[in-house]
Amino acid sequence: MKNNIESIIKYLKGSNDDFIVTSHISPDGDNIGSTLAMYYTLNKLGKNVYHVLDDNPPQNLKFLVENMNILKSEEVNLDSYNIIALDCGDKNRMCISQKLIDNAKKIICIDHHASNDYYGDFNYIDTEASSTCELVYNLLIEYEKKENINIIDEDIATCLYTGLVTDTGNFVYSNTHPSSFEMAKELLSKGAKKDTIIQKVFQSNPYNYYKLLGEALNTLDVVDGKIASITITKEMLKRNVISFNDVDGITPYTRDIEGVEVGILLKEKKENEVKISLRSKNYVDVSKIAKSFNGGGHIRAAGCTIYSSIEDAKKKIVEAVVKAIQGDKNE
CATH class of the missing domain: 3.90.1640.10 (inorganic pyrophosphatase (n-terminal core))
Known part of the structure; x- marks a missing residue:
């Protein structure tokens, strides 16, 4: 119904x-x-x-x-x-x-x-x-x-x-x-x-969150000026004594860069299990990208899980985003 x-x-x-x-x-x-x-x-x-x-x-x-x-x-x-x-x-x-x-x-x-x-x-x-x-x-x-x-x-x-x-x-x-x-x-x-x-x-992040944020920003990678990603490993979470569920606030740092259309946050939950958060700014429907990896969400905010190493997960999701951007440009 x-x-x-x-x-x-x-x-x-x-x-x-x-x-x-x-x-x-x-x-x-x-x-x-x-x-x-x-x-x-x-x-x-x-x-x-x-x-x-x-x-x-x-x-x-x-x-x-x-x-x-x-x-x-x-x-x-x-x-x-x-x-x-x-x-x-x-x-x-x-x-x-x-x-x-x-x-x-x-x-x-x-x-x-x-x-x-x-x-x-x-x-x-x-x-x-x-x-x-x-x-x-x-x-x-x-x-x-x-x-x-x-x-x-x-x-x-x-x-x-x-x-x-x-x-x-x-x-x-x-x-x-x-x-x-x-x-x-x-x-x-x-x-x-x-x-x-x-x-x-919005105003009560623990000190360890900012320690992790500094380390995470060092992994910032921009592809073709349109795609930005940040990677958080389970070792980073352990080192900074912060839980897996407490770092999603880092996701906007990937999207909020001039010229970037899609931001990606990769969070390693455990070995060969990586949660992907996707954010777009203007024209890419990230829910379609997430769905291709058995995830889902909204046009401008979506997510999925890739069961692989964090390096392989990054390669796969970036390739999918590149194709999406190229596809939207050709439409």
């Missing part, structure tokens, strides 16, 4: 089953913000709800989950339950066990990735939306109107605002629309803690 908010609201209201809220691997602001907002909402509606994620949030988002009990899949023992998958464009990237996915009564998918194939029993997908948090916001506003109740409180507003500002780069990226500013205005009026969010997300 595609893009039917009313059907989702009707199901949420009528179901007496438990709910699991979850998202994609390698959590980010939209991931955490949308899942927490939905968790708090279902709690307010009197539902039994569990936040399940088999990964750890990055340091700059831990302020959102300080009082939250995030479960791992092995801690969950439920008979009849539904899954709400938020900000997860691919069923295979859901950050819970396959057993939980297979045994769910229904899957509700709320997402804004272009690569989403409508894998849910209920789907609310809008690839033009700034963030999944914007879709959750739309759903909650509609729920409030239909049921004549107030749902969005200070906690929910703070979660939704976090996802909005992180996925829009604090309203800088091309996915920022008039609706994004309208949403921000409404969330602020409902108590979203803007100053706390900005300080925690």
